[in-house]
Amino acid sequence: MSILPTEFGDLEPFADWSLESEAERYAKRLSSTLDELQAFYDAAFPRLEDAMAYIDQFEFTALPPSATRLLWLCYSLVNASFPVEVWRQPRVPDSGAASMDMLIEPAV
Amino acid sequence: MAHFAKPSEGSWTEHYPELGTGPVSYEDSISPEHYELERKAIFGRTWLNVGRVEQLPRSGSYFTKELDAAGTSIVVVRSPDGTIRSFHNMCRHRGNKLVWNDYPHQETSGTCRQFTCKYHGWRYSVEGQLTFVQQESEFFNLDREDYGLASIAVETWEGFIFVNLDPDNTTSVQEYLGDLGAGMVGYPFDQMTQVYKYRADVGANWKLFIDAFAEFYHAPILHAKQATAEESRKLSGYGFEALAYELDGPHGMVSSWGGMSPPKDVDMVKPIERVLRSGLFGPWDRPGIDGLDQLPPAINPARHRAWGVDSFVFFPNFMVLVWQTGWYLTYHYWPTSYNTHIFEGTLYFVPPKNARERLQQELAAVTFKEYSLQDGNTLEATQTMLESRAVSQFPLNDQEILLRQLHKTARGYVEDYQKSFATPVRISAAS
Numbered sequence: 001m002s003i004l005p006t007e008f009g010d011l012e013p014f015a016d017w018s019l020e021s022e023a024e025r026y027a028k029r030l031s032s033t034l035d036e037l038q039a040f041y042d043a044a045f046p047r048l049e050d051a052m053a054y055i056d057q058f059e060f061t062a063l064p065p066s067a068t069r070l071l072w073l074c075y076s077l078v079n080a081s082f083p084v085e086v087w088r089q090p091r092v093p094d095s096g097a098a099s100m101d102m103l104i105e106p107a108v
Numbered sequence: 109m110a111h112f113a114k115p116s117e118g119s120w121t122e123h124y125p126e127l128g129t130g131p132v133s134y135e136d137s138i139s140p141e142h143y144e145l146e147r148k149a150i151f152g153r154t155w156l157n158v159g160r161v162e163q164l165p166r167s168g169s170y171f172t173k174e175l176d177a178a179g180t181s182i183v184v185v186r187s188p189d190g191t192i193r194s195f196h197n198m199c200r201h202r203g204n205k206l207v208w209n210d211y212p213h214q215e216t217s218g219t220c221r222q223f224t225c226k227y228h229g230w231r232y233s234v235e236g237q238l239t240f241v242q243q244e245s246e247f248f249n250l251d252r253e254d255y256g257l258a259s260i261a262v263e264t265w266e267g268f269i270f271v272n273l274d275p276d277n278t279t280s281v282q283e284y285l286g287d288l289g290a291g292m293v294g295y296p297f298d299q300m301t302q303v304y305k306y307r308a309d310v311g312a313n314w315k316l317f318i319d320a321f322a323e324f325y326h327a328p329i330l331h332a333k334q335a336t337a338e339e340s341r342k343l344s345g346y347g348f349e350a351l352a353y354e355l356d357g358p359h360g361m362v363s364s365w366g367g368m369s370p371p372k373d374v375d376m377v378k379p380i381e382r383v384l385r386s387g388l389f390g391p392w393d394r395p396g397i398d399g400l401d402q403l404p405p406a407i408n409p410a411r412h413r414a415w416g417v418d419s420f421v422f423f424p425n426f427m428v429l430v431w432q433t434g435w436y437l438t439y440h441y442w443p444t445s446y447n448t449h450i451f452e453g454t455l456y457f458v459p460p461k462n463a464r465e466r467l468q469q470e471l472a473a474v475t476f477k478e479y480s481l482q483d484g485n486t487l488e489a490t491q492t493m494l495e496s497r498a499v500s501q502f503p504l505n506d507q508e509i510l511l512r513q514l515h516k517t518a519r520g521y522v523e524d525y526q527k528s529f530a531t532p533v534r535i536s537a538a539s
Contacts (some may be wrong), residue, residue, distance in 0.1 A: 022474075048383055048467075055463035071463060078471050081380035082478055095481035098488070104305035104454075105473075106466075 004073065005066045007054060011047060014040050017076040018069040022102040025076045030090050034083060041084040044077045061108075068108060112349050112365075112412075119506045120353045127512045131501035136519055137313035138495045143446035149525030150424045150518060151177035155263070155270040155281045157426040157440065158184060162267070162301050163217065164192060168234050171217035172197055172207050177314075177443040178273050182260055183207045183223070185234045192264060194271050195236050195257035199225040206232070206257070223257075232257050265289060267297050288356040288420060291406025292428075296399035300435060300456040304473040307452050308480065312487035314425060314441040314449040315514055316494075320483050321439055322421050322510035324348040324364055339376040352410040353509050358423035358517040360510045363409055366416025366432055386468035388475045389416060393468075394434040395458035408432070421510055423517055434458065435472075447491050453480060 003015050017040055019025045029037065051074050055067045063071065083090045115123035122129065136142050158173045170185035181197040183206065199206045204227040209216045222239060223232045231240035236257035241250065261272040263281040270281045282289065310317055320326065328343040352363040370392035374382045381387040394400055407430050408415040420428045427439040440452040455473050460466040504512050 045379065045383075048380075052463040052467065060460065060462050060466070071466070074463070074467055075470050078380060078384075078467065078474050081378065082474070085378045085380060092478050092481045094485060096485040096488070098308065098310075098481045098485040100306050100308040100451075100453075100477050100480055100484070102304065102477075103307050103452075104303050106302055106304070106469075108466075 003066065003069050005054060005070055008047065008051065008070055011044060011070075011073065014043055014073065015069075017044075017080075018073040019076060020072055022075075022079075022105050025072075025079045028076070029079050029083065032080075032090060034089060037080045037083050037090065041077065041080050044073065045081070048074060048077060063108065071108070111346070112351050114506075120350075121506050121509045121512065124355050124509070124513070127509065127516060131503045132512060132515060133500055134494050134502060134515075135500065136515055136522075137315050138446065138491070138497070140446045142522065143313075143443065145522045145525060146443070146518065147177050147179065149522045151175065151273075151443070152179075153272075153274045153277065153521070153525075154424055155272045155279075155284045156424075157268050157270050157422070157438075158182070158194075159269045160267055160297075161192070161264060161269060162298075162303075164269075166219060168219045168221055169217075170207065170220065170223075170234070172215050173271075174213060174215055175273070175442070180273065181205060182271060183257075184262065184269060184271070187235050192262055192269060193234070193236060194260040194262040196260060198258065199227065199230055200238060200255040200257065201225065201228055201230050201241075266293060266295070285422060286356045286359060288354060288359050288361060288406050289422070291409075292404050292420070292430075294399065294404045295407060295430065295436075296397055297436065297456070299397050299399070300458055302457040302459045302469065303454060304469075304476075305452065305454040306477060306480070307450060308484055309444075310449055310451045310484050310487055311447065312449070312491040313447055314443040315518060316487050316490055317441050317449065317451055317483070318421060318425070318427065318439075318514055319508075319511045320487060321427060322360075322362065322419065322514065323508045324350070324362070325505065325507045348507055350507060351408075351412045351415060354406070354409055355509070355513055358521075359421060360513050361406070361409075361418055361420045362510055363412070363418045364416055365412070365414040380471060384464070384468050384471050386471040388472070388479060390431050390433045390435045390472045391457075391465065391468035392433060394432075395465075397434070397458055400434045421514065423514070424521075435469075437476075447495070451480075451484065 002012050003018060004011055019028060051070055055063065055071055058064060058067055087093055114120060117123045121127055159171060163171055164186040167186055167188040170183055172181060172183050174181050182194050183197045184192065184194045186192055197206050204225055205212050206223050206225055207216065229242040233239050236259055238252040238255045261277060263270050265281050265285060325348050327348060350362045350364055354361050371377050377387060385392040407418055415432055417429055417431045425441040429437040435457045438454045442450040444450060453476060455476060457469045460469060
């Protein structure tokens with residue numbers, strides 16, 4: 001069963017990155033290998049402009065569920081861009097045991 | 109070579125001669141005894157920012173705040189008449205914590221008509237009056253009037269809610285925040301209601317994290333890997349120089365250049381930043397609201413074209429960062445012991461109108477975490493080595509003037525507090 005808009009069928013193999021909270025997205029990033037992060041990034045990054053254009057067809061405060069799920073996937077891309085574009089590892093370098101939790105984030 | 113002008117004295121630090129220029133001691137950050145004094149002298153006596161008015165949208169909206177350093181928990185609540193009140197979070201019957209969910213030490217928020225104690229069901233109005241006593245006739249001459257919640261002074265400034273736990277305090281928050289605070293009045297904080305809030309437990313004295321965020325001398329080095337390799341080399345070659353510093357009583361600010369928002373050359377930044385037009389300094393495009401062109405006088409005080417961000421340090425533990433691109437950040441540092449504290453970083457944006465704006469804000473929020481994790485971890489390394497006391501005097505440069513001021517101010521509060529006793533205890537922290 002597809003969860004993303006049909007126009008984004010090519011991203012359906014990465015639908016498990018469509019996660020609602022920052023905590024889930026960050027946890028998935030840390031539990032992924034760099035190869036997995038790279039594969040997701042390579043598929044999603046070239047579709048980022050298309051995704052924004054698709055979502056912006058709708059009123060931002062009243063997105064249909066499939067557009068919201070596409071947006072969540074874009075949030076994951078933002079998160080995964082750090083290990084792929086700069087760190088070359090899932091964790092932030094020199095961050096050791098430090099952790100930081102998001103207590104409040106936007107509803108959508 | 110200096111890129112930006114300094115005061116006629118030759119340095120920012122010498123412009124404020126009371127600060128001195130000698131090496132400083134960090135004993136104030138590694139001594140449990142000194143921390144115990146700070147709890148009373150600072151956190152028990154100064155105005156503390158505990159939140160924003162947007163957290164209390166309607167009558168009965170409340171939140172709790174754990175103030176470990178001041179040795180209490182408080183509840184902040186909006187009354188039906190719109191007034192914001194604050195109380196010690198404590199039932200007047202036998203002292204149970206009044207407002208909490210599953211875990212007594214976890215902060216909570218919500219909306220209610222009244223507060224009900226979980227222990228024996230005593231109830232209080234949101235104005236703090238005791239309204240119901242279980243089996244009231246079993247008590248002896250109990251007058252409910254005498255058992256309202258213990259109130260705390262609460263005032264707002266530009267939508268920021270402050271409390272003061274000192275019952276003898278006579279200074280208004282406006283007066284306390286001084287010229288720096290007055291100079292920020294009118295900034296459209298009230299329109300920036302899209303909130304991301306982070307929290308971290310940090311293994312370092314609270315002042316050490318303020319130190320880290322009150323200077324940018326570290327930025328080109330500690331965060332070198334966050335920029336492209338070429339850009340990173342360039343940044344560390346330039347180093348950091350502020351546009352201006354302003355010190356005002358216990359408070360201070362540093363005004364900084366804009367750097368990468370937007371970058372002069374898009375090849376300087378990462379691909380995701382190029383596509384989204386956003387990064388650490390926030391979205392590159394300003395939101396379409398009023399109040400960003402005519403800034404209040406304390407913001408970008410040098411009126412510099414290259415201005416990017418101002419960092420205000422309001423003593424003791426509240427920082428506000430105002431960005432040229434129309435958003436702001438707050439930092440809070442809540443001590444839990446001499447070498448631990450809770451750090452809160454909160455980002456405030458104008459609510460996004462579309463997916464691009466939303467993703468620009470997401471990138472800024474995610475980038476903030478990536479940087480802060482590096483900052484936080486470095487602090488633990490600093491704390492443990494300071495505690496070795498292998499070295500006790502440390503040189504601070506001119507771009508670290510706010511650190512010099514912070515530690516001097518904090519020591520001053522402790523010394524004043526000690527003077528209020530007949531037999532002062534001399535502490536070794538003073539340098």
